[in-house]
Amino acid sequence: MIGDPVLVEAWRGPLVESRHRGAVAVARADGKLALSVGDIETPVFPRSAVKALQALALVETGAADRYGLSDEELALACASHSGEPAHLEGVCRMLAKAGLDASALACGPHWPIYQPAAFALAKTDAPSALHNYCSGKHAGFLCLACAMGVDHVGYWRPEHPVQQKVRGVLEALTGTILGPEQCAVDGCSVPTWAIPLKNLACAFAKFSTGQGLPAEPAKAAVRLRAACTQNPWYVAGTGRFCTEIMKLLGSRAFVKTGAEGVFCGALPEQGLGIAIKCDDGAGRAAEVVMAAIIARFLPLDTAERVALTRFVNPALRNWNGIEVGALKVTEALAAR
Amino acid sequence: MIGDPVLVEAWRGPLVESRHRGAVAVARADGKLALSVGDIETPVFPRSAVKALQALALVETGAADRYGLSDEELALACASHSGEPAHLEGVCRMLAKAGLDASALACGPHWPIYQPAAFALAKTDAPSALHNYCSGKHAGFLCLACAMGVDHVGYWRPEHPVQQKVRGVLEALTGTILGPEQCAVDGCSVPTWAIPLKNLACAFAKFSTGQGLPAEPAKAAVRLRAACTQNPWYVAGTGRFCTEIMKLLGSRAFVKTGAEGVFCGALPEQGLGIAIKCDDGAGRAAEVVMAAIIARFLPLDTAERVALTRFVNPALRNWNGIEVGALKVTEALAAR
Numbered sequence: 001m002i003g004d005p006v007l008v009e010a011w012r013g014p015l016v017e018s019r020h021r022g023a024v025a026v027a028r029a030d031g032k033l034a035l036s037v038g039d040i041e042t043p044v045f046p047r048s049a050v051k052a053l054q055a056l057a058l059v060e061t062g063a064a065d066r067y068g069l070s071d072e073e074l075a076l077a078c079a080s081h082s083g084e085p086a087h088l089e090g091v092c093r094m095l096a097k098a099g100l101d102a103s104a105l106a107c108g109p110h111w112p113i114y115q116p117a118a119f120a121l122a123k124t125d126a127p128s129a130l131h132n133y134c135s136g137k138h139a140g141f142l143c144l145a146c147a148m149g150v151d152h153v154g155y156w157r158p159e160h161p162v163q164q165k166v167r168g169v170l171e172a173l174t175g176t177i178l179g180p181e182q183c184a185v186d187g188c189s190v191p192t193w194a195i196p197l198k199n200l201a202c203a204f205a206k207f208s209t210g211q212g213l214p215a216e217p218a219k220a221a222v223r224l225r226a227a228c229t230q231n232p233w234y235v236a237g238t239g240r241f242c243t244e245i246m247k248l249l250g251s252r253a254f255v256k257t258g259a260e261g262v263f264c265g266a267l268p269e270q271g272l273g274i275a276i277k278c279d280d281g282a283g284r285a286a287e288v289v290m291a292a293i294i295a296r297f298l299p300l301d302t303a304e305r306v307a308l309t310r311f312v313n314p315a316l317r318n319w320n321g322i323e324v325g326a327l328k329v330t331e332a333l334a335a336r
Numbered sequence: 337m338i339g340d341p342v343l344v345e346a347w348r349g350p351l352v353e354s355r356h357r358g359a360v361a362v363a364r365a366d367g368k369l370a371l372s373v374g375d376i377e378t379p380v381f382p383r384s385a386v387k388a389l390q391a392l393a394l395v396e397t398g399a400a401d402r403y404g405l406s407d408e409e410l411a412l413a414c415a416s417h418s419g420e421p422a423h424l425e426g427v428c429r430m431l432a433k434a435g436l437d438a439s440a441l442a443c444g445p446h447w448p449i450y451q452p453a454a455f456a457l458a459k460t461d462a463p464s465a466l467h468n469y470c471s472g473k474h475a476g477f478l479c480l481a482c483a484m485g486v487d488h489v490g491y492w493r494p495e496h497p498v499q500q501k502v503r504g505v506l507e508a509l510t511g512t513i514l515g516p517e518q519c520a521v522d523g524c525s526v527p528t529w530a531i532p533l534k535n536l537a538c539a540f541a542k543f544s545t546g547q548g549l550p551a552e553p554a555k556a557a558v559r560l561r562a563a564c565t566q567n568p569w570y571v572a573g574t575g576r577f578c579t580e581i582m583k584l585l586g587s588r589a590f591v592k593t594g595a596e597g598v599f600c601g602a603l604p605e606q607g608l609g610i611a612i613k614c615d616d617g618a619g620r621a622a623e624v625v626m627a628a629i630i631a632r633f634l635p636l637d638t639a640e641r642v643a644l645t646r647f648v649n650p651a652l653r654n655w656n657g658i659e660v661g662a663l664k665v666t667e668a669l670a671a672r
Binding site for chain 1: 346349381445454455468523524654655656
């Protein structure tokens, strides 16, 4: 991490104003690397970028079928949603199917990411755990707890059977052993396990293609990935990067943001998994890197390439809408 | 900038999750350096961190006296305010004293930084340029234009007499020549001029003490600095770093944030000016560095040292209030 190159520059007028360092791994399901930039060996907390992997247990165990979860609801289990009305309705449906309600959620409250939803809520009420962008993941954990027949209270603790199950899935998929020395508490209070980028990239190649997985996990993975790429609004929300990219590219790209500059994803047709960490935790840089990786590895028609440009090389505008600069990827991400 | 050391680490549980690099200059009015970390020679855009220097012309020219600007209003001219009601009232008073109203402001609209103010506004209205955190600075520019007897329209353009005057003050105070190759457009559309950190630090030593300045600019500088340190709520707002630090330390510390990880300030009794740039633009890291510099150079009693700890070493808490990590300064900022 210390020697990572600058991946993204923030230009203002004639000068570079800020610089973002980071590391990127692009890998196949067999672990072969298609790209390696910076330190991809040191474990990093993948945060919300592995929600789709965390949701695998929900499908693999049959819990999703038992409660008849729809594809939109599966997408919500993998989401960092914006707290828009249909997101909340979906999470409530998931909870109701397991015989629970929002009071079971342990993710903590925050205002909806989507500003109009926050303003609407503020007129009459304060936010609840339902508005937390992780509430779909938590509803998935609660469905899993109920289907497993264990007490759902404390489902967020590292020692709870749900989190142990999730840890096992992550270990199997990433080829790691995840002990207390890799464990911290995530923003929504569940454990987050530090994993090297190269293992994360390989895991997302497996996840998106089913390659290298036993039959049941492979089926579960491909189903979850399709649920996300076919319902991208449920994975994030109005105007968000993950939603816009998957709307643009359909099933050809899966992308998922995580806090502190992490991004994971996959290009299923190319058999490639992607894992990105910006050292400084900057989400704006992680988005640019993800867009640049897609532009490099995914065959695109002219219209798609044009549409992707605003993510690869986004203009920076000020409060008057004047273009004052741009984010640009550096040579470190150029083909070598 | 490229070789700048890591100044701040973001820890999560047992591991460093993210790292912020940067540079710091602490200097006296004669240019002697008390501390130099990283690249302090390359020009950086100081953004809003030099608002107090930009406001000097307002006082020096007699415009502030002509319109009878209060100390609170002078603090607003140096502010990145939170858009709370009394901030807006102050800006309106400044404009009215020059015979103008909010329609003259060219800073562009955005929602108030202070969330309750944004929620209150959203119930009935949308934001205007008045809510922009730079509206006090712009009101100061408009007062200056009117006092100078020039057309105030276009006061934000680099070639307008107001911005030429401000550029001259910045050149004189920082000992630089500011041409088009150092010029970009700021968030509020006025020019921002790139200046090396060592020059900024020296300029803030002069500004806060009056040392090394002719009599009139020295008087203007000390008056502006006192207006800010005595009215810290007007420089930022409820709960903000600049406000809390100046409330805690009174006239012994002047601090002012800027976008993209810049912080400037001064310790007048020590005769020291401070200039900080976090390479990645992270405000959270710039605050920690500023707090660490204050803790190092300013004699503090035990209560002050304890009160400063939450800024030097802030805990990171999640949505449930659980302490999940902390920001910590590195050895690069330790005494050497």
